[in-house]
Amino acid sequence: MKDLARLRTPVKESVELALNQQIQMEMVSSSKYLAMAGWCDRNGFDYSAGFFYKQSEEERGHAMKLFHYLCDQGATAISPEVPAVAQEFDTLRSVFEGALEQEIAVTDSINRIIAVCRRENDFATEELLRWYVKEQMEEEYIARRCLDLFDQIPADQIFELDKQLSKVTYDGNVFE
Amino acid sequence: MYTVSTRSTDWIEIFRTDKGVVYQCDATQRLILEFWDTYTALSARDFAQFRRMVETVDVRQMALSTDSAHDVEILTPPRSERCYVLTLCEIIHLRELLSGAQMMLELNSLLRECGCTLP
Numbered sequence: 354m355k356d357l358a359r360l361r362t363p364v365k366e367s368v369e370l371a372l373n374q375q376i377q378m379e380m381v382s383s384s385k386y387l388a389m390a391g392w393c394d395r396n397g398f399d400y401s402a403g404f405f406y407k408q409s410e411e412e413r414g415h416a417m418k419l420f421h422y423l424c425d426q427g428a429t430a431i432s433p434e435v436p437a438v439a440q441e442f443d444t445l446r447s448v449f450e451g452a453l454e455q456e457i458a459v460t461d462s463i464n465r466i467i468a469v470c471r472r473e474n475d476f477a478t479e480e481l482l483r484w485y486v487k488e489q490m491e492e493e494y495i496a497r498r499c500l501d502l503f504d505q506i507p508a509d510q511i512f513e514l515d516k517q518l519s520k521v522t523y524d525g526n527v528f529e
Numbered sequence: 530m531y532t533v534s535t536r537s538t539d540w541i542e543i544f545r546t547d548k549g550v551v552y553q554c555d556a557t558q559r560l561i562l563e564f565w566d567t568y569t570a571l572s573a574r575d576f577a578q579f580r581r582m583v584e585t586v587d588v589r590q591m592a593l594s595t596d597s598a599h600d601v602e603i604l605t606p607p608r609s610e611r612c613y614v615l616t617l618c619e620i621i622h623l624r625e626l627l628s629g630a631q632m633m634l635e636l637n638s639l640l641r642e643c644g645c646t647l648p
């Protein structure tokens with residue numbers, strides 16, 4: 354008897370489901386960052402706005418990478434529903450706190466999917482997800498470093514703070 | 530979709546309940562769902578998709594709602610001309626049938642992975 358599912362795709366259904374959920378999560382991240390960018394923009398934080406516009410694009414890229422992977426593997430990729438996200442924030446700091454929380458949630462989710470891959474012996478997907486592990490280390494680093502700046506730069510120098518926030522990068526990723 | 534009206538002898542029976550049967554046809558690489566005395570041939574992908582459609586029906590709402598719109602659920606397997614108008618009971622029967630078939634398909638995969646083959 355032929356194994357019809359395997360002939361169609363090497364990706365097991367549990368992995369396919371998890372990756373589709375991750376696509377949704379990345380698209381939600383993209384939407385959240387876009388809302389943050391808009392808030393920064395209309396409140397005069399031009400540099401932070403630029404930072405979040407870029408983040409928003411990147412998150413869409415993360416979703417698309419998974420989307421193409423599923424399609425290329427013969428599995429079914431689902432264009433996700435993206436629910437409404439918060440458009441208003443109390444302070445610039447709370448925007449960045451939200452960003453760190455989102456990145457932590459994504460890291461946890463990636464780790465859970467790798468555990469699913471190991472259970473299913475899906476080494477190809479695990480290999481793909483390694484890229485996300487590195488990416489998340491970088492993203493969490495940047496979000497944390499941004500929050501540090503709020504403590505290091507006096508509150509009355511908000512425009513300087515805005516500028517410095519957008520300059521935070523992670524050079525020399527230890528994985529590379 | 531293929532239109533099939535009669536059962537072929539090449540079909541392998543995957544799973545059976547009182548209400549229906551799922552067969553596999555190796556020659557056409559299709560899974561055939563027999564339900565309500567009708568045969569619907571689906572690719573593995575469409576079969577999985579249909580199973581998920583059946584699994585995600587909100588049966589709680591069907592059971593609790595007094596609105597007649599919730600008495601039945603209309604489901605169309607992907608790329609087929611079949612249209613099922615299903616009551617709560619029928620949804621449950623179909624779930625049992627499809628999940629049973631899924632278990633057997635997974636068992637077949639497991640056997641293949643360790644080098645065994647079913648006839």
Ligand SMILES: [Fe+2]
Pocket residue numbers: 379382411412415459
């Ligand atoms: Fe991401």
Ligand SMILES: [Fe+2]
Pocket residue numbers: 382412456459492
């Ligand atoms: Fe991110």
